[in-house]
Amino acid sequence: MSTAIGRPVDRVDGLAKITGAGRYSAEIALPGLVHAVLVTSRIPSGRIGHLDTYDAERAEGVLAVLHHLNLPKGGSVPALLPSLFGAAASGQTFFPMQDEVIHYAGQPLAVVVADTLDRAEHAARLVHITYEHTPAITTIEQGRDRAYEAEKIFAGFIPGRITRGDAAAGLAEAAETVDLSYHLAANHHNPIECSATTAVWEGDRLTLYDSTQGPNATLHTVAELLNIMPSHIRVVTGYVGGSFGCKAMIWAHPALSALAARAVHRPVRLALSREQMFSGCGHREEQEMRIVLGADRDGRLTAIRHHKLSPTSHFDDWAEPSLSVASSMYACDNYEGVYRLIKANTMTPTFTRCPGEAAGMFVMETALDELAERLDLDPLEIRLRNYAETEPGTGNPWSSKGLRECYQRGAELARWSERDPRPGRERDGNWLLGWGMASSAYPVTPPGGPQRARARIFADGSAVVQSSFADFGTGSATVMTQVAADGLGLPLERVRVQYGDTDLPNTAAAVGSAGAGMVSAAVHVATTALRDQLIAQAVADERSPLHGADPGQITVTEGRMHLRERPDTGESYAELLQRANMTDAEALGTWNPPSMMGTGYGTMTFGAQFAQVAVDPELGLCRVRRLIGVFDPGRVLNRKTAHSQLMGGMLWGMSQALLEGTVMDPAGRWSNASLGEYLVPVNADAPDVLIETVETTDTVVNPLGVKGIGEVSMVGTAAAIANAIWHATGRRHHRLPITIESVL
């Protein structure tokens, strides 16, 4: 009966975005609106010596200059808890402007509020700050001798040391080993829309227009920071211009905008500048990894040892879980994973597109390629020989796994078996050509609590479905319209989905590729509940043609309830409601997800990627010509938006491989904090991308069997590219990004 789900429906918000009619959080027009600008620390470590606001306060249009000496103290900083839990989700357990201590460059030290943005920016330059410097550590190299093994990382959810079997024994019995060290540059998210919040007080009630992946996360975090009741806060998230994780957790700016608005008694907009986006909402940390793989003569893994070293903040033991997916990818009884940290003068790193999976799998998948080379095995063959039929570590069955089909189809599309496996054999003018492949995987994680939606149908047979989730550019508003239409049995054009508002039924933040699965579950439950309620009403109504029928035999098509076997027997929702003198009917749907602590199944989205690269070794150029990805995402809600997300993810992976890296200046601040200097691909870099999905049915993860496609396609792309560069040139690369000077 599904008719809308899966169809390549155009985005419901596409026209508004393309024409500029859609208003983003920094474009909300309000009477009396004024502008706040952050003044941030130049130095990474020390104290404020003197903070002189004399000139700033007297500049034209300035309403207030807030800093640690006059900022009204509020509540407490919530714990660092991933926003997938649906609770307060502070990005770091530090709130600025409470004292004169400086922990990192870019730390907010003052907020200037003025009547126009230009005046606020100018006055921000007039806040004169002297510093007392203390020694800083901002890179792995500077802090190497202070590294420690973490007890737990990632908000306390992942132990710092994970073992199964005996890695040392496994390595001792290996016929072949590789032992490789890697360095991966820090990354920043760089969505096109910088983070922004507009705050409005009406008495003791606060409305925040916030650019976020989780309006409820903003609500709960600000409630705790300001010590006000959640019931007195409303967060509205209309259009969001991308996130990539920098809007997954809640940083200082929403609360600061509210404090500024309270100070000046006017609505206040606080938008981070592009430069402030590099020190205002987290980053992917610089990381070193060392991996040791042991295998028997047939290429079966006997041991994996995978260690990571990375800087974190002074406040939190955070590392992205780079080892997790890589540890569950292949059947191997002996495993040792260790996270080591360095306390550094940076803010707490955070979720950054494919947090951990992209980095750890780059290491695993390139190391496995080197192992295959040593064993004279085809890279695809070594992966098949280590195929994990059950989840490594737990032995649990997979909720679904189509990886074998992904490998097979990808290899066909890439004509993998036809290539000359020896490196450096194919040339096109100045370009050496090569192919590489890698596996993809991304965990399916349920949200931390119930997810809700409300469905309301009017007597004319049109419906509105409400849920508080944010659509931050992924297309969730569109796919939820499809899910709602199918749940109710209505045509798409008779359904409107209202979202992005904490006054609507509760959902957790759309993070961790979990948004489509969890929100579709709530919308499905709500809309089918309303449908069943109306069917029950018809069955009970003596005047209905369906009176007395078995509800299980009734289905709904185009808003008309009818017997499945005898479609002419039935009536429309509108007829039923109008006859009963009802203007509408509604139902609340709640989806209780499986426990985050385990379903008894391994739950992952899988895929296989193949890349063709062209390398001009003389000029150091590496250009990707072709990317092929085949994935097993479970149910696809919209083929068009799914394709866009999968393609976007693969281009992130290309970007990770060849372009992206934030570089720490010797002065302890990010040196390339602009879109001119922090390189992301432009259209001219985009190769031909071919994407397919394989059919998988998953009855474990959520009602519609949606495994999520937000990030999986980034995993493995960089490895496939690096493996292809080896195939083109015979050279391995263990640093990301792979730059011109490393290819020369």
Place this chain on the structure above:
Amino acid sequence: MRPVSYSRVRDVATAIATVTADAGAAYLAGGTTKVDMLRIYAEASQRLVDINDLPIDHIEVQPDGALRIGAMARMNDVAMAPLVMERFPVISEALVLGASAQLRNMASMGGNMLQRTRCTYFRDAEASCNKREPGSGCDALTGVNRGHAVLGTSKHCIATHPSDVAVALTALDAVIHVQNTGGHHAYPIDDFFLLPGGTPQREHPLNHGDLITAIEVPALPVGRNSLYLKVRDRESYEFALASAACALRLENGVVAEVRLALGGVATKPWRARRAERALLGQPATRESFARAAAEEMSDAVARPMNEFKIELAQRTMVRALETLAARGDVS
């Protein structure tokens, strides 16, 4: 940004008189660099005199065959002009490989000659920079200097000149025409761009109020066999790590005429005269190209992060020469 006042002028004389009379005034052409500079506090003009209405945007051939490009001609219009594409493909290619389509539609040719370096320490108003604030020091020397220059540097400044088209124009011996209240001056392009030396704040010989009115490229038949090769991390919208503007004429497999200039590696658009001298009369082989390129870079001074540029620049020159040589004896 700082408060600025703004006015618009319609003729050259008024423009020059207006800016000359006000030490805080500056010309505003396409604004693609100027407005950025003001926003990031790297420049401090208090008054902008908009010269977009000045009638100096023609692209035309002079009776002697020279190409005259009005200072207000937009980068894109020059790049797409058939006579430029035909007679000086190196100019057209350098323009098309620069900036983005949107910027090229706005940015003027005169403004391009005056664009400021992308050195992050110059653009960070609080960093030490002798170019922005003479005598304050140079954070780039010990900082992140992957993109910085290896030719023409001094202990006071290693900032790379960012322009692509100025490199092509340098190879072609263009002339910069300037007007001021005293009259008209013409600067050979290689004299127009100054080495930093002890005065990195002086990038050109212009005085306050001087207005570039035109760029003239002398008639040069070898210009028809020319190209611009730009090497960078991504395919578009990025400044060069190394680039070469090159024009070449062979006679019987021997270099009869060559023009070569480098971008992305020097503190000014860099005419590779040593390489040119080394090439003349030599066989058009990879070996002689490589020898000439090495000769050009023999005085290069690298920093830890940009050492690769010395090798990359040589390879870029060799590739440009090889590509043109492979097109045969075109004259």
